[in-house]
Amino acid sequence: MSGKLRGRVALVAGGTRGASRAIAVELGRAGATVYVTGRTTREHRSEVNRPETIEETVELIEAAGGTGTAIRVDHLDSDQVAALAKRIDAEQGRLDILVNGLWGGDYQLEWGKPLWEHDLGKTLRLLELGVNSHLITSHHMLALMIREKGGLVVDLTDGTTEFNLKFRKQTSLPYYLAKASGHLLAIGQASELEPYGCTAVAFTPGWLRSEAMLDHYGVTEATWRDALKEVPHFCISETPTFSGRAIAALAADPDRARWTGQTLSSGQLAKVYEFDDLDGSRPDAWRYIEEVEQAGKPADATGYR
Template sequence: MSGALRGKVALVAGGTRGASRAIAVELGRAGATVYVTGRTTRTERSEVDRPESIEDTAELVAAAGGEAVPIRVDHLDPARVKALAERIDADHGRLDVLVDGVWGGDHYIEWGKPVWEHSLEGALRQIRLGIDAHVITSHHLLPLLIRRPGGLVVEMTDGTAEYNARFRKGTSLSFYVAKTAAHHLAIAQAEELRPHGGVAVAMTPGWLRSEAMLEIYGVTEENWRDALVKEPHFGISESPTFVGRTVAALAADPDAARFTGQTLSSGQLAKIYDVDDVDGSRPDGWRYLVEVQDAGKPADPTGYR
């Protein structure tokens, strides 16, 4: 992938941590200039209240040999998003890749509670973060993306379209609606971008070893397998780098239009683009979830990574 995106301009919205951070790093590694936005800086935290910052992400991009521009943006604030678009326009006159990973709603989830018992404020906040912020971002940034054919939009989500076709029991109405909205955003944007030669997809990692997930299990990326004692199915988990590598490969694919309007997964694209995770494996998390974990079988990732 070295140099495959040289000269390209990318924006990773919500690139503070997790999958979006890794995508920013891999886009930069492939040569793109990457704008990284989020609400947490080294001097100001968002409501998520975690230490990861957009400056940290920019440093990781630089360490990978790329160029990053961190800009603090609340993507629910149309004026701030408009100013971001104007900044990118002034700097480059276009945008080639938009990765919308804006979220930050996990701490509002009241797992398993029906809508009438769930905090209404928390439920509506998830909807705003998962839908409103994405629409605001598209409204202001897509005019830059359509200036040249080949623009790519990646709407980050949780779950394949097939898996999310039914309600995710144990989650909540608001989480489910916020995350499944990405499937429909991709379908709609694919049609609106088609006359301009643009492509839109939704993208999901598998069981992500994000900073927060590692913290929950009390492990690091280096010793993550120690968590299997507590949760054996964690053996199918994947590093954020895995989804980062697959999205970078998609962005470099001249035939990416074959996927427009679809929801893709890291495991699916890894097979297509011959991409491995950091340990040399290829986790197929959603197939494992259906065929092993949800089926009540003993944890065994053999044949799934």
């Protein structure tokens, strides 16, 4: 991927941690100039209250040989996002790749409750963080993107379209609404951007070994398999870098418009673009979740990575 995105300008909104951080790093590694935004800096933490910062993401981009700029932005504040668009325009005169990786709603989640038992304040905040932030960002950034043909918009979600259509009892309805909106954003933005030669997709990682997930299970990336004693199906999990490689490969594909309007997964794109996770495997998490975990079979990733 080295140099394949040279000359391109990317914005990774919410690039503080997880898949979004890895996407920013891999876009930078491939040569793109990457703007990284989020609410957590070394001087200020967001309500998520985790230690990862946008400055650290840029340092990772630079360590990979890329160029990045960290800018603190609350993407629920339209004026801040408008100022960001103006700055990118002034400094670069274009925007080629927009990754809407905004989230931050984990601490608003209430699993195993029907909607009427949820805290309404948490529900509405979760939807603001997971839906409104994406809409506000696209509103201001797409006007800049459509100046050039070939632009790419990626909205991060959780779950393939097919998986999310089968609403399951253990799913939190507010979470489902927030994440399923990614599918509709892909369809709608694809239609609106088509006359301008731009592509819009939604993208889902598999079972992600994010910083927060590793902390939740009390393991590190080096010891993640220790979590299998508690959660055996975690055997299908993948690093954030797998998602980063997926989006970098998609952005470098001159025929990426064939995907427009679709929800894509890391495992799906790995088969097409022939890239691996850091351990040399190609986890196909959503097929595994459907065929093994949801089917009630014993945990066994054989044939799925």
